[in-house]
């Protein structure tokens with residue numbers, strides 16, 4: 001043994017003295033190619049996630065390690081790869097370039113620009129897969145992400161560092177809810193990342209236009225792995241988006257990441273797993289599908305001061321079929337997240353938009369993070385709504401209702417009315433507080449139901465015109481003091497025409 005080592009050293013020395021650079025490389029052979037997945041032999045020392053370079057400079061990464069073979073996913077076009085090709089293990093895992101220059105850009109899962117040919121100038125690379133920060137580096141969620149959507153901020157508040165699922169059938173306003181939340185971060189110093197997985201390019205283009213129109217693209221990054229891209233790119237997308245988020249979080253920033261949607265992400269992974277001939281489980285998903293999403297969402301957190309105090313808030317979206325929350329992927333993601341916002345087709349069609357089912361939606365940590373101002377008006381609102389739901393169900397059978405019940409039904413109907421909100425119109429904190437204050441203090445009880453909307457419009461425009469100082473005070477102090485309450489009362493009663 002010693003002799004061999006000595007000889008090797010001697011040869012190495014001689015080679016180097018001739019001015020040659022030597023580098024050890026692990027080279028394998030392609031034995032099978034199928035739908036973007038490549039099976040290789042001879043790569044005995046690779047690790048999971050390691051990059052592989054094929055002969056034509058194509059890149060892939062290891063996703064499956066068997067006794068004698070290795071499975072890799074090809075990134076991009078795989079048609080030119082044939083069996084018998086050489087493949088070299090590069091010795092490092094997949095990383096994407098990150099820098100401030102990525103803000104306002106549209107990129108693919110590898111960080112390549114899609115909006116123009118200008119490359120993103122970056123000195124740093126962040127690994128796509130990363131172990132989530134441990135408990136010691138985290139602190140509890142205690143600051144809110146203001147969504148600007150009345151129903152959410154009042155009833156299902158979201159905290160910075162939280163994971164809140166948006167779930168519902170197709171066309172129930174899931175994407176709209178998420179995009180409105182981005183629009184509302186304009187002056188909140190939050191970096192937003194919208195990760196589109198398996199969506200139509202036309203839809204993504206519409207979202208880019210919308211963000212541009214509202215001046216929201218400058219603090220947003222769009223990561224697009226559309227339906228036309230390979231399963232590998234769709235599979236990678238949310239991890240890459242999180243890596244970009246982590247870059248900003250490590251700089252002490254607050255980051256909001258939207259994964260639209262994880263159902264299609266699970267499909268992409270199922271496709272890859274089936275091609276790899278992994279045993280299929282429930283709904284033909286592989287056994288590790290739970291781990292797929294938990295290792296992703298666990299990366300959402302709020303770091304403590306020592307690590308910069310940044311946060312990463314995750315809003316994953318799941319699309320259900322006919323409202324079925326108990327199918328495989330929805331139940332998985334519900335159990336991983338800290339709560340869910342459940343959107344319903346029936347409500348959406350009945351004109352309750354955003355179509356949030358308040359009874360089935362929860363936020364397990366957000367209430368700790370609510371601002372004092374919202375907390376002071378939403379406590380009563382929740383109670384009123386819960387009673388309303390209970391009574392509304394029973395009152396269908398009763399013809400004669402007592403006064404008390406009628407009062408609750410009346411109040412509930414008005415609250416439902418004020419929780420409606422047009423799309424792309426997030427409210428500032430003061431506006432949310434003003435309208436909810438009016439409803440929960442009974443000022444709207446006498447108002448005919450069809451007049452509630454016009455009252456709201458009137459109140460808000462009046463506040464914009466004459467109530468600047470009140471609005472500024474509430475937005476800044478995030479609390480309602482005695483004087484603010486008196487002012488609110490004045491504005492509300494005047495606009496009611498009492």
Ligand SMILES: Nc1ncnc2c1ncn2[C@@H]1O[C@H](COP(=O)(O)OP(=O)(O)O)[C@@H](O)[C@H]1O
Nearest residue numbers: 169170171172173174175176353354421422423
């Ligand atoms: N609050 C709202 N008010 C009015 N229209 C809305 C509202 N939310 C969503 N919509 C409309 O409903 C349609 C579906 O919304 P979208 O967010 O794309 O649903 P999903 O992502 O659940 O499929 C879109 O045309 C959108 O403009």
Ligand SMILES: [Mg+2]
Nearest residue numbers: 174175176260
């Ligand atoms: Mg959508």
